[in-house]
Amino acid sequence: MSRDLGGELPEAVRARLGGRDVRALMGRAHLVMTVDAQGRPHPAMLSYGELLATGPREIRVATYKSSGTAQNMRWSGHFTLCLVDAGMACYVKGRAEELPPMADFPKLARFRVAVEQVLEDYSQADIEGEARILGGITFTAGAATEQWLLDWERLLQALAAP
Numbered sequence: 001m002s003r004d005l006g007g008e009l010p011e012a013v014r015a016r017l018g019g020r021d022v023r024a025l026m027g028r029a030h031l032v033m034t035v036d037a038q039g040r041p042h043p044a045m046l047s048y049g050e051l052l053a054t055g056p057r058e059i060r061v062a063t064y065k066s067s068g069t070a071q072n073m074r075w076s077g078h079f080t081l082c083l084v085d086a087g088m089a090c091y092v093k094g095r096a097e098e099l100p101p102m103a104d105f106p107k108l109a110r111f112r113v114a115v116e117q118v119l120e121d122y123s124q125a126d127i128e129g130e131a132r133i134l135g136g137i138t139f140t141a142g143a144a145t146e147q148w149l150l151d152w153e154r155l156l157q158a159l160a161a162p
Contacts (some may be wrong), residue, residue, distance in 0.1 A: 049152025
């Protein structure tokens, strides 16, 4: 069941998406949803190196500029982040707007998402008992992990730029 938390990111979500400790969050990804030209949901996965909360009402997003996700954000502007990890599930809905390109990342597009609604998913003890989320989507970068971390730090700086 979900409860509406309003139009601002909770502090815990802002801290996770704040870009301060991507090393600790390496190997975790989250589902994002956009809406395609046929009105269907379009899923994609983004890591903590591609998402940055710049305030309580804004998230910056980097994705490949030719991807379906980027095309859908340009077309409809609808964006939902499904932030699911151990002990938490939060859905952030907002409006995406493309920002100027990042010179150091010519293959990526940069978007500002204005947060409109935040939903927190929680279990009702009388219905779901002791059910809880144990983890989210995880991945490995293998031998490239250190390079990815360096690239993410640069990318997050570029995302934050005006």
